[in-house]
């Protein structure tokens with residue numbers, strides 16, 4: 080009788096765990112990006128399973144490679160860097176820690192190879208390590224901790240945790256794959272900045288804001304001076320590096336509310352939300368001057384890439400093409416003047 084009762088109680092417990100796992104799976108399946116997914120994991124797992132803590136130990140090498148290729152790479156890095164429950168380890172240490180890369184349960188926390196932060200060692204008596212794979216690579220270990228020494232120990236079954244590991248790994252892989260696709264559709268692969276398609280979306284938003292609220296909106300059209308000779312003299316690879324350099328510098332010179340886009344070839348556009356033509360001219364002068372004071376090293380060569388800028392402010396009745404065309408005409412005038420003086 081006693082055996083039957085404990086069998087039933089075990090079954091109920093298993094059912095309960097399976098139900099909670101299903102709920103978590105459903106929640107993470109609906110996450111739109113990886114930051115949301117990780118946040119959901121931290122909160123839901125802790126709440127539903129009444130855990131002391133949930134931590135993520137990132138495999139430094141794999142996670143950086145996976146996240147670098149993802150659209151929200153910088154967001155992700157920021158997210159992980161700021162999250163108090165995330166810490167990282169180098170690949171080799173990481174594999175040693177995971178003892179042959181498998182699920183491990185222990186209540187001898189102090190015997191775990193020295194990777195765990197003091198706050199885990201100090202506050203908890205048992206833990207479970209759950210390896211997560213993303214794109215077939217060992218990405219991280221999800222760590223459940225508890226104050227009770229008998230919550231996790233090596234004689235406990237790992238069936239549910241194995242299921243959880245597979246499901247979470249799949250969800251992370253999917254969400255990162257989706258972020259990558261979104262990134263490729265909206266960014267320029269050479270420079271990593273936003274592409275012309277993104278510019279069109281941004282301009283549509285700003286033009287409709289201008290129409291509704293009459294807030295100023297300006298653009299700066301930028302072209303690299305004599306870019307073709309750079310390609311012709313030093314090669315296409317050098318030309319590519321110069322474009323990356325220009326994109327990087329432009330991005331770091333603008334305000335948080337401004338955005339830089341690669342328009343085509345050696346042409347870039349900066350959108351200046353809430354800024355008048357006068358302010359745009361100020362920005363253009365500042366950018367142009369910045370490049371006149373700098374050199375760019377490629378192999379043994381010291382190059383002096385320069386830019387020219389044309390500016391325009393949105394007017395009533397403007398469409399995207401008209402605004403850009405005015406900025407392009409202004410740029411053309413600047414270039415013409417430049418050519419006349421050289």
Ligand SMILES: Nc1nc2c(ncn2[C@@H]2O[C@H](COP(=O)(O)OP(=O)(O)OP(=O)(O)O)[C@@H](O)[C@H]2O)c(=O)[nH]1
Pocket residue numbers: 269302303304305306307308310314315316317318319322343344345414
């Ligand atoms: N390396 C490299 N070159 C590119 C890329 N896209 C376009 N180009 C080259 O950029 C050059 C742009 O030429 P132009 O803007 O006409 O020439 P420019 O020498 O800058 O002339 P000005 O604007 O009058 O000073 C062309 O030779 C293109 O082949 C790219 O992604 N990488």
